[in-house]
Amino acid sequence: MGSDAIIPFHRPWRAERETAYVLEALGLARRQGGGPFTRGCHALLQAQLGAPVLLTQSCTSALEFAALLLGIGPGDEVIVPSYTFSSTATAFANRGAKLVFVDVDPATQNIDPRWIAPAVTQRTRAIVAMHYGGIACDMPAIEQIAAAHGAVLIEDAAQAVGARAPDGRALGAMGALGALSFHDTKNVSSGEGGALVIGDATLAARAEIMWEKGTDRSKFIRGEIDKYTWVDLGSSFLPSEITAAMLKAHLEEAPTINAARLAVWNCYHDAFAALEQAGWLHRPFAPPGAMHNAHLYYLVLNDGSARDALRAHLKGAGVETTTHYAPLHQSAAGRRFGRVASPMVSAERAGEQLLRLPLWPGLSEAEVARVIAGVRGFFEGRGSE
């Protein structure tokens, strides 16, 4: 590869054992979900999270599963950050609930607890905390508000697999329910995939039934009953053994993957400190003690045109970058299915001024240096803001 080859924004990880495991799954007598690879993934995730887990076909389906399991429906309100992926909201809109959008904290792009309490009404059923870039939301503050108002706390931990909060708790396992993503663009991946984490043990029995299309098939498989029947609502959430086989290979390598990502993240973070000091940009903020998983690295520029100009400059230098969310409250569906419950200064700022840099394990030191040189080159000769 030449030194000026394009540096892609993302390159999916190839786990050492993924081919062997997938071949093994193909050779199984039964390749439907719930077999040995599914059980292996459940065990690995449960050990890390300290809560039971059910694999799903995606994080989107895990969020839909959460909405179904909590019986969220018409007349209910769900508080979500505006700066997030659409699935955080769609899962609840699909059930007929009203979304209530609040702004994010400009330091982390995570839901800002200051806006949650004022957004609560008698109809509030749930609050969704999405951990942007795998950096923990201010969970103690959000938990306090949820408890005070009797709202259920759900975590969209799509980006946070392997990350922990400053108090040591695993992200995804702090709420009543948590949703993980194993999409190709996430740290740990099976192409498409996800999981529902069941933090509230009282939901576990019903979750197992809904996972098996509303039947008590899991009890049947364990030999607890001699035939299974339809007993509740549910859907087809579980992935096949082939997907679970790939996931198991990635989960086993998760510490390696996250350590490699963290090394790149730290390089960027050190390199851009001076530009932040000079007033040109803001770097991500990780609260002291937050054990994040380096899911992404971004810069927030001082205005939208600077962001777009930096993006064009880096493209010219062979560095692929990407923006992120268009705030949900401004989208067509957001306006239809939600309402705005706070000022939206920070969500709109992130929508216009945030740029994500290439970050994947296997990005070489030379490539990281080229990205850094590209960003520095853009600001060269500009002094300070």
Ligand SMILES: *Cc1c(COP(=O)(O)O)cnc(C)c1O
């Ligand atoms: C990736 C992502 C999702 C969706 O995950 P899928 O597994 O692709 O359904 C949901 N929420 C957030 C915050 C995400 O980053």
